[in-house]
Amino acid sequence: MSDRLVIVGGVAAGAKAAATARRRNPAANILVLQQETDVSYSSCGLPYHLAAPEEIPRSRLVARTSETFRADGIDMRTRHRVEEIDAKQAIVTIRDLNSARRYTESYDKLLIATGAEASRLKTAASLTAPPIVQLRTLADADHLVTCLTGVRKLVILGGGYIGLEMAEAACKLGLDVALVEMAPRVIPSFDEAVARMVEAMLRKHGVELFTGARVVELDRGHVVLDNGVRIQTDMVLAATGVRPCTALATAAGVDLGSTGAIAVSPQMTTNVEHVYAAGDCVESRHVLTDRPVWMPLGDVANRQGRVAGINMAGGHASFPGVLGTAIFKVFELAVARTGLGLAEASAASFFPVRETIRMPSRARYIRESKTLQLHLTVDQHSGRVLGCEAVGEDAVDKTIDIMAAAIWGKLTAADLFDLDLAYAPPFSPVLAPVQAAGEVLNKAISTTRLSAEPSVSRDTP
């Protein structure tokens, strides 16, 4: 009497769910259907593999191979695509991409972990257009490696995480790089000051930057922008965002949420009985706003996959939601965020105050010390810390993670100042950036309370 668990997708959430269900229930009958050749690999590692293929060969990105899964008694079928879910009969229809054979399998519990896909470029392209590539899967990376031979100039479309990480990777490969972003600045969801620092870093490394510009045509070895600029290039990398893969789910009657991704309960169940969903194809609850957000990130997918795996194996687990924490690196600069910005906090009925501070990352006399810039959001009524963006060349990840733990613990600005953090000159200034943030936010709250005026983006030296 062992349940038959069928999992659609085997990269992050799917692979994690399969491995977790196996550990929890050695008797479970587990089938994973993965349309790609590769399973359980780090999508987030692709730019690092491309930048240094000898140091980080593709095999290092693979956490567990198909063989490992099979050795654990998981029926891992790669190049098998699920084309239809019949939820009434609890059957999936599968296409074996090797033989083109179509067949069905039944399930007791089904997990939809179909992930997200790169947005398609909708631009007129002539026959002489430069080749367009994208970077979402390990196969994309393989394709890129073969295409790169002979390429000297690369145009990247999109100034989000992937575009920026690939700009760095391409520079490290010795390519000339131009980056085109539709919005007036790169990473438009971040504070403008942060975006400007990223842009300065790109220019410092020789990346040509075109912001507020839209591609209208790809023609005769050129990218043509709406402002008339023609950029000669050997190749175009489209990094213009991702969207959740939901067609299979919706065809089976699975509801999407307001973000356009699949709506799930904290137990990762959907509205359809016996059908779970997890990873980049689902939306999450924002812990601070209690509203749905779509966070297609590897760590979220992994943790959701674990929750789905436990529950499908008969256990009890919940995914508590997210704070919207994210980080990326572009050359020497790290950029990260957690929690809410000013506009998001206002929209969620907080009374936010925003402050900016700059602090040394370590004792000033330590060589590795760099300036760390924090953009902070606090609720002036409760004093609760709501959000932080951090940018700098040192201690960005540390600071954001302390903030994420503080926000999770519902700490106030006063608490931030009171935190007993680890001080020694090689690791922190005597007043840590997080404590300094607490002091500044506390002052801002009192000032704002007195003046009853919102305080926005005041700077402190």
Add this chain to the structure above:
Amino acid sequence: MSDRLVIVGGVAAGAKAAATARRRNPAANILVLQQETDVSYSSCGLPYHLAAPEEIPRSRLVARTSETFRADGIDMRTRHRVEEIDAKQAIVTIRDLNSARRYTESYDKLLIATGAEASRLKTAASLTAPPIVQLRTLADADHLVTCLTGVRKLVILGGGYIGLEMAEAACKLGLDVALVEMAPRVIPSFDEAVARMVEAMLRKHGVELFTGARVVELDRGHVVLDNGVRIQTDMVLAATGVRPCTALATAAGVDLGSTGAIAVSPQMTTNVEHVYAAGDCVESRHVLTDRPVWMPLGDVANRQGRVAGINMAGGHASFPGVLGTAIFKVFELAVARTGLGLAEASAASFFPVRETIRMPSRARYIRESKTLQLHLTVDQHSGRVLGCEAVGEDAVDKTIDIMAAAIWGKLTAADLFDLDLAYAPPFSPVLAPVQAAGEVLNKAISTTRLSAEPSVSRDTP
């Protein structure tokens, strides 16, 4: 009608209190009496100055000079020692160390910030004994610099933070170094596994190690141990601990606490009216146990000085206590702790479970990734995280600070796993060490609850 604030001591707590009081109350009459020539310097930076005096000259350790204080209207008198406090008359008796003149000053509010001093070595020393130095003040460092000329071999007594940091500094200066520790291992308050890693690191860098050994004599260019070993040396650095400077306070009727340091309220007041105390001479409340602990650390002193300064200037502030967070570096290794160990937690009536985990500090395929080892304490009744020791060559400070914030927020093991931390391969593995810790602790709690047996130091791969 401005208060006369008199502050005894001008290094960390005293200097911070003076600067804070000045900012809070521009009219206050502030007098600082500092027996040393230097003020407001980083004691914690001394080993780094000594190791690289050209990169970190002594001037860089000074946060604010006497002149800066005076320019702020603070009457900063250096080389003036307070010899007596008459709390009934609210008068201090001062010795001007330049002229030997003795005089008095009255106060409305007094701060005792006399700090701590190096323990004296009580060992028979012949006339031909190698010179003994210590490292507590900037003047000690100056003295050490002059003494070091011609020194090729240094014996360090004491395997605590200062002894270890100085072992590294001396190695960097090209000296032969031996370290002697009475206890069976260095840093005896840490987990034995952590101490063994530190010892291995010392040996890797050529430091000769003598543990479980007591110095019985200094004679004819040698340190003589109780096990009969004679270590030839040109100089001895005594780093055998510190003790609070409390003589001035006790003579004035100020009560000490059970730790031997001055007992203070969260407002930094003592039992004597109008007399405050802060910094290395006072004890703190441990936030988890509600018991007094003595934590002579620079960051604690600074924050206590700030609280004292605010209150002395007529404001309202409290020092909330400590978690016992501390960190130090020895060669490539960082070692840190926060919260309670197993014995401390049991003594404080918790029901602690202890676990050890090893995790990569970043995605395994990132060159900078190193193994991070965590020793964790959790309360099996409440699930609350109680403590963490961390050791490794990367992300130790980050991990301890996340843990410190989590413990401050009363987070449970389950919360640790749920934290939304920042993931990208250059910064963290997809399951962060703190999240992995949460998972392991959670499992340990359930297992222990089932078996009703304490679980100690189980390792996970």
